[in-house]
Structure formats: structure tokens, C-alpha cells
Amino acid sequence: MSNNPHESGAEQQRSLTQDLDSVIIRFAGDSGDGIQVTGSLFTQDSAAFGHDVSTLPDYPAEIRAPAGTRAGVSSFQLNFSSGEIHTPGDRPEVLVALNPAAVAVHKHELAPGGIIILNEDAFDKIGLAKAKLQNDPREDGTLSEFQVFPVPISTLTLEAVRELGLGKKQASLCKNMFTLGMVAWIYDRPMDGLLKQIDAMFDKKKRSATEPEKYDVLIEANKLALRAGFNYADTIELFASRCRIGRSALPAGTYRRVTGNEATALGFLAAATVSGRPLIYASYPITPASDILHELSRFRHFGILTVQAEDEIAAIGMAIGAAYGGSLGLTGTSGPGVALKSEAIGLAVMTELPVVIINVQRGGPSTGLPTKTEQSDLLQAMYGRNGESPVVVLAPQSPADCFPIALEAWRLAIRYMTPVFVLSDGYIANGSEPWRIPELSDLPAIDVTFPTDPDTFKPYGRNPDTLARPWAIPGTPGLEHRIGGIEKQDVTGDVSYDSANHQRMVDLRRDKIRRIADDIAPIEVDGPENGELLVLGWGSTYGAIHHATRNARARGLSVAAAHLRYLNPLPANLGDVLHRYRRVLIPELNSGQLRMIVRAEFLVDAVGLQKISGQPLHMREIEQRIAELVGAPNAQSDNDTNRQDYTDVEHRTH
Amino acid sequence: MSNIALTRQDFTPDTEVRWCPGCGDYAVLAQMQRVMPKICEEMEIPRENIVFVSGIGCSSRFPYYMNTFGFHTIHGRATTVATGLQLARPELQVWVVTGDGDGLSIGTNHLVHCLRRNVNLKILLFNNRIYGLTKGQYSPTSQQGKRTKSSPMGTIEQPINPLSLAITSEATFIARAVATDTRRLQDILLRAARHRGTAFVEILQNCNVFNDGAFDSFTAASVRDDRSLYLEHGKPLIFGKNRDRAVSLRRGTPEIVNLAEHPDERLMVFNEASQKPGIIQILAQLNEQDFPVPLGVFRSIERPVYDELLREQVETAKQHLGVGDFGRYVNTGDTWTVTPDNKNPN
Numbered sequence A: 001m002s003n004n005p006h007e008s009g010a011e012q013q014r015s016l017t018q019d020l021d022s023v024i025i026r027f028a029g030d031s032g033d034g035i036q037v038t039g040s041l042f043t044q045d046s047a048a049f050g051h052d053v054s055t056l057p058d059y060p061a062e063i064r065a066p067a068g069t070r071a072g073v074s075s076f077q078l079n080f081s082s083g084e085i086h087t088p089g090d091r092p093e094v095l096v097a098l099n100p101a102a103v104a105v106h107k108h109e110l111a112p113g114g115i116i117i118l119n120e121d122a123f124d125k126i127g128l129a130k131a132k133l134q135n136d137p138r139e140d141g142t143l144s145e146f147q148v149f150p151v152p153i154s155t156l157t158l159e160a161v162r163e164l165g166l167g168k169k170q171a172s173l174c175k176n177m178f179t180l181g182m183v184a185w186i187y188d189r190p191m192d193g194l195l196k197q198i199d200a201m202f203d204k205k206k207r208s209a210t211e212p213e214k215y216d217v218l219i220e221a222n223k224l225a226l227r228a229g230f231n232y233a234d235t236i237e238l239f240a241s242r243c244r245i246g247r248s249a250l251p252a253g254t255y256r257r258v259t260g261n262e263a264t265a266l267g268f269l270a271a272a273t274v275s276g277r278p279l280i281y282a283s284y285p286i287t288p289a290s291d292i293l294h295e296l297s298r299f300r301h302f303g304i305l306t307v308q309a310e311d312e313i314a315a316i317g318m319a320i321g322a323a324y325g326g327s328l329g330l331t332g333t334s335g336p337g338v339a340l341k342s343e344a345i346g347l348a349v350m351t352e353l354p355v356v357i358i359n360v361q362r363g364g365p366s367t368g369l370p371t372k373t374e375q376s377d378l379l380q381a382m383y384g385r386n387g388e389s390p391v392v393v394l395a396p397q398s399p400a401d402c403f404p405i406a407l408e409a410w411r412l413a414i415r416y417m418t419p420v421f422v423l424s425d426g427y428i429a430n431g432s433e434p435w436r437i438p439e440l441s442d443l444p445a446i447d448v449t450f451p452t453d454p455d456t457f458k459p460y461g462r463n464p465d466t467l468a469r470p471w472a473i474p475g476t477p478g479l480e481h482r483i484g485g486i487e488k489q490d491v492t493g494d495v496s497y498d499s500a501n502h503q504r505m506v507d508l509r510r511d512k513i514r515r516i517a518d519d520i521a522p523i524e525v526d527g528p529e530n531g532e533l534l535v536l537g538w539g540s541t542y543g544a545i546h547h548a549t550r551n552a553r554a555r556g557l558s559v560a561a562a563h564l565r566y567l568n569p570l571p572a573n574l575g576d577v578l579h580r581y582r583r584v585l586i587p588e589l590n591s592g593q594l595r596m597i598v599r600a601e602f603l604v605d606a607v608g609l610q611k612i613s614g615q616p617l618h619m620r621e622i623e624q625r626i627a628e629l630v631g632a633p634n635a636q637s638d639n640d641t642n643r644q645d646y647t648d649v650e651h652r653t654h
Numbered sequence B: 001m002s003n004i005a006l007t008r009q010d011f012t013p014d015t016e017v018r019w020c021p022g023c024g025d026y027a028v029l030a031q032m033q034r035v036m037p038k039i040c041e042e043m044e045i046p047r048e049n050i051v052f053v054s055g056i057g058c059s060s061r062f063p064y065y066m067n068t069f070g071f072h073t074i075h076g077r078a079t080t081v082a083t084g085l086q087l088a089r090p091e092l093q094v095w096v097v098t099g100d101g102d103g104l105s106i107g108t109n110h111l112v113h114c115l116r117r118n119v120n121l122k123i124l125l126f127n128n129r130i131y132g133l134t135k136g137q138y139s140p141t142s143q144q145g146k147r148t149k150s151s152p153m154g155t156i157e158q159p160i161n162p163l164s165l166a167i168t169s170e171a172t173f174i175a176r177a178v179a180t181d182t183r184r185l186q187d188i189l190l191r192a193a194r195h196r197g198t199a200f201v202e203i204l205q206n207c208n209v210f211n212d213g214a215f216d217s218f219t220a221a222s223v224r225d226d227r228s229l230y231l232e233h234g235k236p237l238i239f240g241k242n243r244d245r246a247v248s249l250r251r252g253t254p255e256i257v258n259l260a261e262h263p264d265e266r267l268m269v270f271n272e273a274s275q276k277p278g279i280i281q282i283l284a285q286l287n288e289q290d291f292p293v294p295l296g297v298f299r300s301i302e303r304p305v306y307d308e309l310l311r312e313q314v315e316t317a318k319q320h321l322g323v324g325d326f327g328r329y330v331n332t333g334d335t336w337t338v339t340p341d342n343k344n345p346n
């Protein structure tokens, strides 16, 4: 992590001249304040400037929660860095707050000594009352551990765009650009990148508008506000000096920024491209998966068909029908939708058709926390069907990783003729990071063969290597046959109620999935090959685990990390790896679902770190748990003075 | 497709049919196997392009008994699987076989949406007004008061009217047939096959084990001419063994007119191509006790078909944006390049 320049308040302000490794900044305000746009623009600019970036948006489930209230606060956190980063960061070092509610909600998470830039115009009686604040936090001492920079953002924004004669409401909507201008000044960012971003943002709107000219004045207003914010910060020298963050050493290539949902959609598009099969995506709107439907709906010119189905069951039914017809039948949803689809997924297991189901997990049970993240659907994906019903389960570990995982899902589904689950989550789906754009020729091949020879065709004959049955599609002369959800006779595929046959088919379906373990990458370990502690994770906790374990090693602790992208089957070498460490820690955003599987499969006494608050895991939480387990007294990652103690501990435990 | 004309045998697999002896389903199967060669020849469809998709229930075993591609899915969801298949492969002729439990209880939602979308499917709803496969519970089409195993004191539920629901769902082809009326059933199956869009056919089918004689009051040979009304396009609504009575709608409410007594009665001519639901809705809802039961084609109209609209969008998008190219797409827009020496050319 970065050297924190903001550690001890005002005296150290001048140290801001120093070059920083990274900054974690959080924009917060009312959900009508354009916070997501501000964060998104600054992220894009940071990435284009050459930083590694990782983002965490957080917004209310209600579309329009009452303005000014705590429930209505929307935020966007960005970590940008000169080094490699995999998380949006635990605690913001800078909080830009457009109203009192934003301060009230977010101040607890700000790093000690952090900076708050706040819109002082919003701190009037009404603003404080809406935020349910008895006293003005600027005066009551609750912000004393931070450096507070009050700026009359509303007034200055109105002033900046006055010449355009906009209405007050429209004019004050530009205050997010004013804040962006200030932030650009602080981080020594040239204006032109952001100005171009504003043009690009409105270009999209203009293209679909009936009166595109009416946007010209808005573009002008946004640019004026942006410049005014920059100039204001420069004139009053908002901070004693500006900060410079070096460019990151990302591997050479062309990049674009993607959210997890975007990368997922692109991965599916790539699967259709490399397999040469048409893709049909049937889905019912559900948070946080709907963006995949939106993205894929824009790919009509690729021949991608999307259907907004009447319900979750119809969506999986259509995907199964499409797969039966030889297309890539795909559906996406979140946990509640998976619950509804379960019976149909069982049908895909029985008929051994390639169907991919993406579950963008959210807080549960029931409606739960639609806009918050959780990893609590692992056991649902593994076992949430009637009967012995094994499927492949994959999980991307970051937003950009959704791309290769989506492709891999299709490779396995088709090669093994099986349904495949992809477990993304809200954190990955909405978070973003740079994605190195691959060459089409670098993508894995997905081979599709449909049988055509009636003389050798057996509906449930199997490929001896993969145990896959043939993908025999309607329209093939002489291959007319019937499939369905009733147990199949081995080889012939006829209906069979025979008990020995049932046993055999259950075993075959199980073995088919198990064998995939030999066709997937073994799990890799980051850190020592054996030792004191292995931290094993899956899905979106990757970044936090990766950094936490590296920090622990930097302190001399014998801690390794390994991350599962394949949950079923598990990599063939996992048991081996687990047994090479004295202890195994499995941090999860659930009450121990992977841990349950690992303990059952490998008889390893793994311990857990459970967090089910709707929020992602933080590095410091993992570091703390590591410290507990390997005996270190204190795990403040950003406090290097403890290094000596850690080293001592290690001597003791070895 | 081979040039040798297909026969009934080509559609008969060597599978043992397992419906109860005497079940009305046999009659439908026989007519389907008979009419299929005709359909294939007339529409120039090879056998391998015919697919039967079903849900769960006695009638849903149908695909096993047709020597075509077939998919026996899960309860209520046949229309969804068939929709996915039809969108993937518009050249296929996809038939859905469902029942009053499968299609009008657990699967009603899908049926309604399939009809309003006008997906190019042929839906056969076997209505026997009972749950057969689960051994005799009342169904959503069972008449009120019906005593069954799950309603020993009689059902207290208003039955659903399949045709009325289809009309409300904006179906473009709606028909009702009686399983045992072989000639007319064949006609209707042929017409359903020809229809572009969703064809919805209710087939009244006797379950001789759990609901025997459910339709006898208007289908038995001795009464059917007097108790049923065959809808014919362009003809008045005349019925009766002696063709001496008619259903008149002239006075707002339906009534039976005795033509011998009222030879001057001006009779409405039935128009199956009418876009308006008024007349057919009244006919669909005629009270079975007091009126003859209308049979035949209620509606046959044209409306854009779902998969064609979807593919039109694909073509339009290709015209506007060019044929999608993965490499070009991902490299367009907000991208940036990192060079090996890490000098970002911003």
C-alpha cells in the first residue's frame, strides 16, 4: 500500500509534494448529484493517464431515495496507483462530500488523518436536519482527526456557469464537475483529458437525442464548471501543493476500462465469435445482473439475440431450448432468480445440454440487499437442485477476469455437454479495472461438432475421454430422437426406470464433471510453497487477499495465498497444496461455504473469516485475522513500525 | 429431404405407447401421424425439421410417440424451451404439446406471453379437465363443484376458459377441436401448421380413467349435431341435425333462434379474420348448458412474428453499425495504450 501522506494532520500537509504510490479517493453525495458520473470520468482519466485503477461504486437500492438523507447517499471509490493494484482499497484517504449526509455516512471509513473536501453550502439547517445531524460536524469536533477543506461548491458552480443563463437547478447539477476540477488540480492532472471525456459522454447522448443541439449548452456548462474548479483550487492553493502519482507498470498493450458486467458480456460475445455459434441470452431484469442484458442487447449487429423473458424460469427455459437447437443458450440472474431456475437447471443436467448460467450474487436471503455484495450462493450453485445434479461452477476473481471466465464457461459447457455456473457478485459486477484487450487469435478455441451419421449415432453414447454425449441438433436427417427429464437409458437415451441403470447414470454424470479437473489449470500459490498459513479464497475477495498476504510476507510472516476460479470441480492439485501448510484460512463473504466444502473434501481443519455485511472484505480485516492465526500482536498494514515485532513472532513460531 | 413421400409409418416410432387403453390421447396421436406427411409435403419441410416439445402430464408423453425430434421438458415450461429453440432455429416447425394442468395452471404465465409475442409455435393444449398423471385431482378447467380426490366436497373454483384466455392474450390463431372428431381435427392441425405465428389449439380429450364422459353432453354421436356449433369462415352460425337453429348475437346478448319459426332472421356471417375480439369472446364464453359448444377455428389473423421481428432488428443494426467485428468493437472508444517502456502516450 501507499505511504500515507495524510497521517498526522496539518503539519504534514506540506509533505503532499512528495510523489505518492497510490491514492484512494471517494466521491460521495446525493444520488442525484452525479457521483457515479464524476467517479467514472476521473477513473477513465486516471487509467488513460497511465495509472492502474480499481473502483467501487455504492448506491442506494431505491432509485430516488429522499434527497439529502443518509439513505440517499451514493458513492464512488477509486484507487489509482503507480503499482499493480487489485482492489479499490480499504479506506479512502480523500473524501469529497457534496452534502452533510455524505460526511455522516462515510467519515467512519476515512483513513485517520484523511482529507475531507466538503461542500459547505450544503451545511445549512435544512441540510443538517435531512442528514439527521444535531450539530454541524464542521464545528462539533467529530471531524477533528481529519483535515477538512470546506469549499462553497454550490455557489462557485452557479457563479461559473452564470453566463450561460441556465436555470438554477440545471446550473447546480454542474457542481460534480466543479469538484472534479478541484480533484484534477490536486493530482496534477492536465485538463484536456477530462474535457475530452465530457465531449465523449455527451456524444453518446447526442447520438440518440431528437434535439442534439440542446446538449451543446450543457457541454459548455460542464466544461466551465470543471475549469472553474481547477482554477479555484489553483488560485487559493487548496492544498499547500499538488500530488504526483507515477504511471503504472502495466504490461504493454491496449487497454480499456471494464466493469465486471461489461467484461462478462464481452466474454460471451467472444465465445460466440470463436465458437462460430449464435448466442441467445434470455434474462429477466434483476439487480445487479441487468447490465449484462443491457450490454448484450446492444450487440444485435453481431447477430446476438436477447430476450427479456417473462420470468426467471422462462429465461432458463429459452436458454435450454436454444442450446438444444445448437446455439449458445445463456441466461443470467442473481440469487433469487437462480432459486427459480433450479428445476430447469436440473433438466439441463439430465439432458446434458450446454447452458451457461451467470449469477451475479447479491446479499440474501430472499430479496435481501439487492445492491450489495455477498458470496452466499456457492452452495446453492453446487447443490441447490433436487437429486444428484452436479454442474460446473466457476468464479471470476476481478472485473477484468470476468472476460476469460465467460469464455472458459463456454469452452467447458460445450466440451463436456453440461450446464456451467458462473458466480460473479455485485462488487465485481459494478467495480472496474483496466482490461488488456486481447487479440482474437490469442483466445482459446471453442470447437463445436454436431454428429451427422445416423449409423453411429447414439443419443447417450459418450466420448470416452470427456464422457460428453453428442450434441445432436434438430434438423439432422436420421438423427430423430427424444430427450427429456426422465432418467435415460445409458447409450440409447430411451426412458428408463431401471435401478442399475439409474445408479450408472448418476455415476456417469458425477464422473463427467470430476474429470474436468484434469482439463483446468492447477491452483497456483503466491508466496512460499509451504509454511505456516495458506489463505485460500474464491471470487471477488482476490484483491484483498492478495495484498493482505503480500503485506504479511513483507513483515516476514510465512503466509501464502491461493485463489480458486474453479469451484467445481476443484483443481486437481488443491488437496496437495492445502496439506503443505500448517493452517488454512478461508475468508469469505458468507458464513463459511467454501470452508465447508474444503473441510468435507480434504479433511483440512480450515478456519474462516466471515463477513456478511453487504460490503467487500478489506485488506486490514484479513491482515488482522492472519495476525491472530500466526500470532502477531497487531496488523496495522499502514503502520510499518510493527515490522520488528512481526519478525520476532516469526522466529517464535518456527 | 428425400424425394420419397413420407407416410404415416415414418412418424411412428417403435416405442410402446403407454397411455391407458381408451384414452383420448390415442386419437390425437393417430391424426397427427396421419396429417404429418401432408404437412411435410405441402410445406416442403423434411421430417428432421419437425420437433415436438412438451411439459409434464399424460399428454406430454406425446413426443415419445412421434418419430421426430422431441423434447419432454418440465412441468409448465414447454413453451419457454420451444421459444428458445424456435428463435435459435427458425427453419424448424416446433409443436408444443401441453395440457390443462401443464399449460393453464403451472405454465399459464408462459402461455400468455408466448401468445402475445406471437412466437412461431404450434401449441396443442389437451384439455381433459382433470389431472391424469397424478391420478385424479381437479384441474383449472374442472367445472365448479367437480368432485375429485382433492375436492371430495366439490371444487369451489371458477374454471379457466382456455380460449377466452388466448383471445385476451392476443393469440393470432385460435381453434378448438374434439379428439375423436378425426376429420376436423386433421383439418385444424393442418391449418395450425400453416399459420405463421403462434397457433393455439384446444383439443377436448376424454380421460376415461379419471374424468370419463366429460364432454359427452356435446360430443356423443347422438347429440353432437344439436349440441355443438361448427364455426365456418364466411358462413352464419347455424347448427342442429336439421340445420334449423342459429346462434344470433344481434340483440347484444347471444340467443338461439329457431329458423323455422323466424325464417326472416338476419344472421351474422362468421369472420375468423376479424381483428376484433368481441364476437369470438362471446362465442368462447357461451354457457355450455344452454348453448351449443362452438368448435373449429375461432380466429386466424396475421401479425408480425416474434423471430422475424428479432431478426429484422439484427439486420437493421448491421446496416447502421456494420456487421459486428469483435476486434474492432473492443478497440473502439475509450482505450489507451501502454508501451513496453511504460511511456504512456496520453
Ligand code: SF4
Binding pocket: B018, B019, B020, B022, B023, B024, B025, B058, B059, B128, B132, B133, B206, B207, B208, B209, B210
Ligand atoms: S389417466 Fe386419463 S389422460 Fe392419462 S393416459 Fe389415462 S386416460 Fe389418458
